[in-house]
Amino acid sequence: MARSTAQSKLRDRLCSIYKDILVVNNISLAEEVAKMLTVNYRHLIHACDTEVAKINVKQETPVDHGEIICFSIYSGSEADFGGGKSCIWVDVLDGGGKEILNKFAEFFQDSSIKKVWHNYSFDCHVIQNYGFKVSGFHADTMHMARLWDSSRRWVGGYSLEALTGDKGVMFGAKLDHEKDLIGKVSMTTIFGLQKLKKDGSMGKMITIDPVDVLQRDERIPWICYSVLDARSTLMLYESLKSHLSNMPWNLDGVPVLRKNMYDFYQQYWRPFGELLIKMESEGMLVDQLYLKEIEKVAKAEQEAAVNRFRKWASRYCPDAKYMNVGSDAQLRVLLFGGTLNRKNPVEAIPSERIFKTPNVDKVIEEGKKAPSKFRDIKLNSIGYNLNVEMYTPSGWPSVSGDALKVLAGKVSAEYDFIDACDMVLDDEDGNPSQSEVLPVEIDKSAYGTAFSAFPTEEEGKEACHAIAALCEVCSIDSLISNFILPLQGDNIAGKDHRVHCSININTETGRLSARRPNLQNQPALEKDRYKIRQAFIAAPGNSLIVADYGQLELRILAHLANCKSMLEAFEAGGDFHSRTAMNMYPYIREAVEKKEVLLEWHPQPGEEKPPVPLLKDAFASERRKAKMLNFSIAYGKTPVGLSKDWKVSVKEARRTVDLWYNDRKEVLKWQEERKKEACETQCVHTLLGRARRFPKIDPAFSYHKGHIERAAINTPVQGSAADVAMCAMLQISNNKKLKKLGWKLLLQVHDEVILEGPTESAEVAKAIVVECMSKPFNGKNFLKVGLSVDAKCAQNWYAAK
DNA sequence: ACGGGCCGCGCC
DNA sequence: AAAGGGCGCGGCCCGT
Known part of the structure; x- marks a missing residue:
């Protein structure tokens, strides 16, 4: 374990603020300090920050989780808590636990004492876990930063460290960045330890002790680290307040008199x-018993579908019996082995590849005594070139549900495949193969593009059924792993069994x-x-x-x-998409005017069915297109994208889009204005x-x-x-x-x-x-x-x- | 063992 | 050349 010289220097700088810190580590001092906060300094704005142990922030909710080990408060340089010390650090871990926290209950609960936080949600929950509610919330610098600039996600982000380390953000602070430590420094930077490699050089692995250990073993840097969070939060608040105050506030395009975006925030x-x-x-209350039940059903249905697919695939690739059908890499080899990458044709999917797979059958590999946890299987391409219609963004054939549906067509996933070994037996005996025995009455229209890749109709047909089964596996799998299982995770719910x-x-x-x-x-x-x-x-x-x-x-x-047209359509009420279709196609309007179809139908007492057909039935495809356009156009979808969805030419798609815009010219104009605004002012x-x-x-x-x-x-x-x-x-x-x-x-x-x-x-x-x-x-x-x-x-x- | 990239997919 | 906006998250696979 070692520290770099850079880290040591930074720690020294950090520790220079120790002289400003009042360490509160006993009940009577806590009482004294809390009184100053709630009486002498109640009018100030206080930045607060807690440090929390026993929580896995990546997995757990702070509701009912986490233990506060310390907290810090900074109320600006004018506050003096004794001996010129302006910062408070309270030791909850060794200074009195809940009892010391209770001394500050009045401060946290007083709604007239203004507190600012960075990511208030987290601190608020962990404090509330101790039984008192937090009030007097004045600002969350994370939200203020988001309001000021919502596009930092990929350039810096919204962590306290990133924001306070950004000179463009901290412009309001009248501090010298070089001299004064104003930006938060991450825990890893201060406390991270690099493992030494055998040769004595620094390794890449960085370890960090748990926070309660740091608090005891690295006391002074830790106290300074914790206090710096509160100090930098207050300075961030001041900076962002200036930024937001300089942004005029327009409501529905009209200036709000003498108000700015800081007012909006408040x-x-x-x-x-x-x-x-x-x-x-x-x-939300979640019914765990019910989830258990549907988990059983889903898993059974999934297994049935998996087996169907594996059975089929193992005819072409013996190890496919053991494949992971949820692995896109494995599927790609099996279905598209040998295909070139569309973006980079130098690369290709291997026709054969070894994969590690859980050793469910406890197969003992050569030269080993016991079955290992994983074993290698060799997958190879089925050997027929399936038509590739869809690609992933990086240029590989897509094996997504949509792509598989194209291959399978609209056939059932319920289909019983005979075993690969049965086939082999038949062939060895010279008996006629399965395809010649079964009746060959096939409705080809239901089958997808995989059908024609195979030499016989029977094989093509079975491939489609198998791929349909695969689709079902994927969709069930996603329901289980995205919803049914996570909702049952014990890390998810609080004490109250609510999520x-x-x-x-x-x-x-x-x-x-x-x-x-x-x-x-x-x-x-x-x-x-x-x-x-x-x-x-x-x-x-x-x-x-x-x-x-x-x-x-x-x-x-x-x-x-x-x-105008859209406003009128909404004013008129009823089915908006039908109305859109009517406005797009003159013959539909004519039919409506001649009362040959109904725009919508409100059944009168005694009426079983509408007197004339409904628009949505009589002109179903037109309405479908209208509906799709209603949803797509606001997203900026192009005729090229629509032509793919509708499987028509770009020209045809463009004509339909034009029909949509025909009576909605204002939308086109408005969109052009927004593009222009974005281009000229970098803002909408x-x-x-x-x-x-x-x-x-x-x-x-x-x-x-x-x-x-x-x-x-x-x-x-x-x-x-x-x-x-x-x-x-x-x-x-x-x-x-x-x-x-x-x-x-x-x-x-x-x-x-x-x-x-x-x-x-x-x-x-x-x-x-x-x-x-x-x-x-x-x-x-x-x-x-x-x-x-x-x-x-x-x-x-x-x-x- | 863990993190990150990629893929795929759920919602509006 | 690609061509729908906005998210979160799980699995896989490969790197360390």
Whole structure:
């Protein structure tokens, strides 16, 4: 173990702040200091930071997890806690545990004492784990930084270290970067130890002791490290406050008088941040027994499908019996061995390759006594050239579900293959092979592109069934490994058996994202073959309310572009996509006008079926295209992409796109304006005035330009929808009646919110939620378009959709 | 054993 | 030459 000289120097510099630190390591001192905070210095802004042990931040939620070992508070240089010391460091580990923490309860709980944090969610949860709620939240520098520049993800990111180390961010600080240590320094930089190699040189492996060990064994650097977090947070806050204050605030394109983006932060994102933490604390109740049940079913179905595929594949490649059908590398060799890389034709998929695979059959390899954990299998190509229609971004043939579906066609995955050894026996006996025995009545249209790659129809047919089975394996596998298993992980749930995902404001557009686990990507109803959403339940006596916006993004687009036709269509109500189709195709309009088809149908009492066909049935393909365009155009999809989806020429796709724009000229104009704005000002804005920045377009990369242009037309739509959803959530959360009835927000999925509360008030609450969402701006809706909201209550997420 | 790249895929 | 925006996450595989 060794320290580099650079590390030693940095540690020396770090320790120079020790003289400013009051170390609080006993109860009576804690009492004294806490009193100064809550009385003498209560008017100051305090940056706080905790250090936490016994938590695996990559896997666990801080709700009900983690132990605070120390915390630090910095209230600016004017505070003096004795002897000119301006920083407080409190030893929770050896200074009194929960008792010492309790001395600061009043400070943390006082709503009039302003506290700033970096990533407040984490600290808030770990402090709340000790039984007192944290109040007086003034700012989260992570969110402020995101609001100031949402595009740092790939260039620096939003860690305290990255932000405070960036001179472009810290411009407000009147400090000398060279002389004063103002930026956070990571734990690895200060405490990381490099293992020495045998020859005495520095190795690459860096180890780091657990934080509680550091606190005891590296006391002074550790104390300084911890305090520096609080100090740099306060300086970051000041800097970002200046930045945001210098950004004018435009609401729906109109300047908000004498207000700037710091005001925006305080008005919207600060309360929103606090709301998200509340939602994280609530968590969702998950029915573990139910998950166990569907896990069994899913695994059985998966195994059946795996066996079908392996049985077929082993005819062409004996070791395929043991292959991992979930490995894209193995599938690639088997199905596409010998194929060249499209981007780099020097590389090819090997026709034969050795893979390591779990030794399930306990095969004892040559020269070994006991079966090893893994063994080698040799996979080879099936030997027929399958048509490659889809490629991965790096140029290899794709083995994704979509690509496999093209190969398989629309055939059933249920098909019983005979064993490879049976085939061999038949051949050896000179008996007719299977293909000649079976009736050869084949409807070729159902089979995919794999069919014709094989020498006989029977072989082609079986290949399609086998690949269909493979598709099924993949889809079941993804349901099991992405949803069914993670939701049962014991690291996921808190003490209350509820799942507390973290809900983050961390996207470039302002949408939320969810992690550990991601509850925003649970299977949609149609694809949810195991009804996973049924596992999300309300507690006994409670119900869930699930409320979602109808065509939120399209409505936003209609508003932003001020598109007459779209606004009228929404005004008229009914099926928006049908109306789009009618406006695109004159013959559909004619049919509607002649009352040969109905735009939509509201059954009258006694009416069994509509008097004339519905548009969506009579012109199904036109409506499908219209619907697809409605969704695609806001994302910036091009005729080239659409031509692939629709399997038509680019020219044909372009004509259809033109039909869509025909009565929506304003949209085209608006999109051109956004592209121009992005190009000229490197910025576009959302409804509430949040900006998204873009880098200057580098003419050397035209793809770059395309991406920026698409993001420029999408961000105002997606971001404004996020703004609306946020406002709605704030309305819901501030609603006194809902609060009194005991209804709480649990989750947001972009245009959908989920609440839980007492069943007896579910209907009343539902009506309030709908009202809040329909009028999300302080009880009003200033948009040129109405907001439609659909809401249901039920015992679980599946039933409430 | 762990981290990162790649692929693929779930959602809106 | 490629051509839909925004996410998180799991498995595999290869590097250290």
